[in-house]
Amino acid sequence: MFQNLTPLAADPILGLMAAFRADSNPHKIDLGVGVYKDAAGHTPVMRAVKEAERRLLATQVTKTYVGPAGASLYNEYVAQLILGRELAESTRDLRCTFQTPGGCGGLRLAAEFINKCNPGARIFVSDPTWANHIPLLGDAGLQIATYPYYDYATHSIQFDAMMAALEQAHKGDLVLLHGCCHNPCGADLTQDQWRAVRDLALKNGFTPFIDLAYQGLGDGVDEDCFGVRLLAAAVPELIVVSSCSKNFGVYRERVGAFTLLCQDNASMKAASSLIAATARGIYSMPPDHGATVVEMILGDSVLRLDWEQELTQMRERISGLRTLLVQQLRAAGVDRDFSFIEHEKGMFSFLGLSVPQVQRLVKEHSIYLVDSSRINVAGISEGNVDYLVASIRKVLG
Numbered sequence: 001m002f003q004n005l006t007p008l009a010a011d012p013i014l015g016l017m018a019a020f021r022a023d024s025n026p027h028k029i030d031l032g033v034g035v036y037k038d039a040a041g042h043t044p045v046m047r048a049v050k051e052a053e054r055r056l057l058a059t060q061v062t063k064t065y066v067g068p069a070g071a072s073l074y075n076e077y078v079a080q081l082i083l084g085r086e087l088a089e090s091t092r093d094l095r096c097t098f099q100t101p102g103g104c105g106g107l108r109l110a111a112e113f114i115n116k117c118n119p120g121a122r123i124f125v126s127d128p129t130w131a132n133h134i135p136l137l138g139d140a141g142l143q144i145a146t147y148p149y150y151d152y153a154t155h156s157i158q159f160d161a162m163m164a165a166l167e168q169a170h171k172g173d174l175v176l177l178h179g180c181c182h183n184p185c186g187a188d189l190t191q192d193q194w195r196a197v198r199d200l201a202l203k204n205g206f207t208p209f210i211d212l213a214y215q216g217l218g219d220g221v222d223e224d225c226f227g228v229r230l231l232a233a234a235v236p237e238l239i240v241v242s243s244c245s246k247n248f249g250v251y252r253e254r255v256g257a258f259t260l261l262c263q264d265n266a267s268m269k270a271a272s273s274l275i276a277a278t279a280r281g282i283y284s285m286p287p288d289h290g291a292t293v294v295e296m297i298l299g300d301s302v303l304r305l306d307w308e309q310e311l312t313q314m315r316e317r318i319s320g321l322r323t324l325l326v327q328q329l330r331a332a333g334v335d336r337d338f339s340f341i342e343h344e345k346g347m348f349s350f351l352g353l354s355v356p357q358v359q360r361l362v363k364e365h366s367i368y369l370v371d372s373s374r375i376n377v378a379g380i381s382e383g384n385v386d387y388l389v390a391s392i393r394k395v396l397g
């Protein structure tokens with residue numbers, strides 16, 4: 001059965017990680033992998049996570065099964081985190097949340113569920129979007145369509161073209177939107193643009209599907225949910241897949257959620273039973289440890305405050321690095337306007353370099369980034385920014 005298989009091409013990011021590890025250049029910089037890093041280049045365990053883990057270890061009395069939906073308290077806290085207390089209350093009978101193995105598990109669970117409701121349903125994704133959206137949604141049977149999003153020439157959203165394309169999305173279709181901190185481009189919809197998307201969803205009847213993987217890393221925990229909350233208050237059906245990987249720094253614990261809002265309580269109950277059966281048929285139940293840690297943090301005022309403070313420091317560090325990079329490029333006399341990087345949000349931006357220029361950064365300067373020139377801004381530090389700027393200057397010629 002397996003004799004005719006040939007190895008697939010290596011995942012570009014994983015290949016980059018391996019090459020970075022093997023590189024002995026003391027100046028090497030990793031701008032590839034999408035994880036937060038502190039000034040020393042480490043991806044730390046957050047203080048509140050450490051403390052919650054300590055308490056969990058001391059108090060946990062069983063490791064029996066949790067069920068396909070995961071922990072109900074975690075699910076309720078996540079719903080409140082993304083919707084805000086008020087909306088979480090007013091939508092109580094219309095919504096359900098399922099704890100999932102990371103955001104990826106949530107995306108796949110949602111896709112499998114949609115495919116059962118409407119086999120081969122069309123989902124419009126932004127061009128570009130996070131590469132893993134395609135297999136996560138497409139391999140479940142959904143038909144992928146794209147809408148124009150980022151204009152590489154002007155470093156901004158092509159909003160008119162996006163809306164023109166979304167005119168083609170109707171009832172039975174889905175439109176995938178990045179809730180905040182768009183991966184890979186960092187360009188987020190303005191509040192007015194979110195309103196226009198809401199109006200179009202109401203007019204055409206498509207179902208918005210929001211991927212919220214970076215809540216708290218753009219403008220703030222509540223601010224980053226502007227689009228989610230705007231749509232949740234207006235449209236009859238909404239899907240939100242959220243992840244705690246980045247904002248709680250629990251990447252390897254696999255903590256995420258799939259939240260569904262329905263038009264009425266009966267549809268929500270029926271949908272909920274189908275989602276549970278779908279989860280049972282894929283992974284049965286989500287892993288418990290990371291979700292319990294998140295639940296403990298969100299349910300304890302002291303831990304929650306500490307988490308929010310540390311998250312604020314992370315967010316401010318990232319936006320400070322954006323400013324620093326732009327300033328240093330300007331100060332070095334680089335003859336190109338990089339100011340867009342300062343206005344984009346979250347961990348990612350495109351540098352706007354060509355593939356040969358990126359290749360030179362990797363091969364000649366040991367600066368690791370993917371061919372699209374997407375960088376993880378958190379990989380920059382006060383200690384490496386001068387070398388990075390000098391290297392960019394060289395490859396720009």
Ligand SMILES: Cc1ncc(COP(=O)(O)O)c(C=O)c1O
Pocket residue numbers: 034101102103104105130183211213243244245251255256
């Ligand atoms: C846009 C986007 N969605 C979802 C995820 C899911 O992350 P995880 O499965 O690690 O929670 C990521 C992670 O990089 C992402 O960038």
